[in-house]
Amino acid sequence: MLETTIAAIRAADEAAMAAARELQGRLTKPAGSLGALEELSVRLAGLAGVCPPPLPEPAAVAIFAGDHGVHAQGVSPWPQEVTAQMIGNFLAGGAVVNAFARQAGASVTVVDVGVATPLPADPAAEPAVLDPAVPRLVVASVRRGTRDLTVTAALTRDEALAAVQTGIRIADELIDAGAGILLTGDMGIGNTTPAAVLIAAFTGADPLDTTGRGTGVDDPTYAHKVAVVRAALARHTPDPADPLGVLAAVGGLEHAALAGLILGAAARRTPVLLDGVIAVSAALAAAAFAPAAVGAMVAGHRSAEPGATVALRHLGLDPLIDLGLRLGEGTGALLALPVVTGAVRVLHEVATFDSAGVAEK
Numbered sequence: 099m100l101e102t103t104i105a106a107i108r109a110a111d112e113a114a115m116a117a118a119r120e121l122q123g124r125l126t127k128p129a130g131s132l133g134a135l136e137e138l139s140v141r142l143a144g145l146a147g148v149c150p151p152p153l154p155e156p157a158a159v160a161i162f163a164g165d166h167g168v169h170a171q172g173v174s175p176w177p178q179e180v181t182a183q184m185i186g187n188f189l190a191g192g193a194v195v196n197a198f199a200r201q202a203g204a205s206v207t208v209v210d211v212g213v214a215t216p217l218p219a220d221p222a223a224e225p226a227v228l229d230p231a232v233p234r235l236v237v238a239s240v241r242r243g244t245r246d247l248t249v250t251a252a253l254t255r256d257e258a259l260a261a262v263q264t265g266i267r268i269a270d271e272l273i274d275a276g277a278g279i280l281l282t283g284d285m286g287i288g289n290t291t292p293a294a295v296l297i298a299a300f301t302g303a304d305p306l307d308t309t310g311r312g313t314g315v316d317d318p319t320y321a322h323k324v325a326v327v328r329a330a331l332a333r334h335t336p337d338p339a340d341p342l343g344v345l346a347a348v349g350g351l352e353h354a355a356l357a358g359l360i361l362g363a364a365a366r367r368t369p370v371l372l373d374g375v376i377a378v379s380a381a382l383a384a385a386a387f388a389p390a391a392v393g394a395m396v397a398g399h400r401s402a403e404p405g406a407t408v409a410l411r412h413l414g415l416d417p418l419i420d421l422g423l424r425l426g427e428g429t430g431a432l433l434a435l436p437v438v439t440g441a442v443r444v445l446h447e448v449a450t451f452d453s454a455g456v457a458e459k
Contacts, residue, residue: 099263100342100358100387106365107388110144118143118150124450134416135441138396142442145367145393150445154279154369154438156228157204158272159195159428160359161188161283162265164212164351165243167252168330169288173323176287176313178243182215184285188427189233195283195427199230202435204281206233206428209268211261212286212351214243226275238264240351247292247330251347258346258354265358266365273366279438280363280370281398282377283428284352288312290403293379294327295348297405299336300382301412310375310403310424341386349383356380361387364394371438373431374401374424378409385413396438399423399430 118140123129130136142151163185169178187193188208191200199206205228210217217237227234240260244252253261272280290312297308305327311320334347345354357380363370364384372381372395384391397410400417402424410417418434451458 099266100259103266103361103365104388107361107390109390110141110393111147112144114147114149115140115144118445121149121445124452125444125448126451126454127448132444135437135444138438138441139445141393142369145369147367151442152278153442153446156277157202157279157281157435158228158277159199159204159206159281159283159432160268160272161195161206161208161285161428162211162352162355163208163285165214165286166288166292166350167244167246168248168291168326170246171248171326172319173291173326174288174313175315175319178214178287181285181287182213182217185210185213185217189235191233193427194425194429195432196233198429198432202432203230204432204435205230207236207268207272208233209236209264209355210239211264211355212240212243226271228275228277236268240264244350247295247348248326248333251334252292252349253346253351255342255346258342258349261351261354262345262358265355266362269359269362269366273368278368280359280368281428281431281435282356282359282370282373284356284373284376284426286350286352289350289352289376291323291326292348292350292353293375294405295330296344296353296379296382297409298327298331299344299348300338300386301408303408305331308405308408310405338386341383345383352376353380353383357383357387360384360395361391364388364391368394369396369438370394371396371398371431371434373398373428374426375403375406376426378406378413381413382409398434401430
């Protein structure tokens with residue numbers, strides 16, 4: 099599945115991008131007056147291979163959840179049980195991501211790809227339904243949490259591959275159900291530590307620049323967290339030319355699944371709106387698998403986690419909003435969704451100077 103997905107990913111359609119730039123120049127507004135929205139509309143036309151590109155709707159948020167063996171190293175003050183408890187909150191509709199999803203009219207699919215606590219019976223055989231009112235749970239657990247990456251590889255290559263392929267499958271399911279854009283979400287206590295290791299591994303940046311305070315650790319815990327990231331890199335010396343190996347050595351199951359979701363979306367020429375530091379660390383892996391996959395990525399926001407800025411710079415992506423968010427779940431991506439929709443709607447609905455009878459300068 100991974101090889102065929104990568105093979106299906108193509109570079110942006112230059113003719114569609116040229117058509118979008120030409121259309122932007124004929125719309126009833128000063129050229130360039132919509133700033134970054136204009137280039138975003140051009141990128142989305144290139145992804146779709148048509149101008150104007152389809153409106154990015156309906157939107158589907160996929161929240162991948164997993165636990166982490168490195169939690170035993172004291173990198174987070176929150177107990178690991180919170181991962182499963184928050185999944186219950188997602189399914190009850192009580193989390194911030196649910197509130198924002200209802201506002202945006204987006205469906206929420208929660209995927210247990212590696213939660214340590216057993217969850218309810220698996221309804222994954224049911225077809226995906228993009229219902230904003232009813233969050234959906236898919237149990238696709240590869241293993242109940244990763245191993246401690248400071249002691250051994252977090253995952254085997256087969257486990258990492260299974261998680262990536264789960265993400266690809268979820269992308270296909272949501273797109274087949276009608277989703278016009280996918281939004282990344284995540285849940286996993288301790289998951290900013292493997293994210294920091296992944297970002298350092300793929301970009302070569304110093305762990306001090308890729309490691310943040312996650313859920314809000316104090317200074318001693320933060321210094322310890324940076325040391326844990328350094329120790330993981332020294333133990334495994336991950337090779338960015340082998341993205342599956344990097345994910346296996348130092349990644350999380352949700353990171354690997356998110357990489358798969360991004361690859362699956364890119365193969366289907368569907369945009370994927372990235373959330374925070376977990377998403378962009380996974381996006382680095384997706385880009386290492388298939389550099390053209392970056393064409394499907396839209397950076398929703400700039401996370402307050404410093405590693406997110408490092409990763410976005412490496413990917414060449416500019417975030418749409420910057421509100422100092424660091425919650426995860428998909429919240430920043432959901433807030434950015436109207437910006438993406440607006441960029442495309444301009445190409446569909448704004449009159450040209452000729453059609454409106456408006457004189458040009």
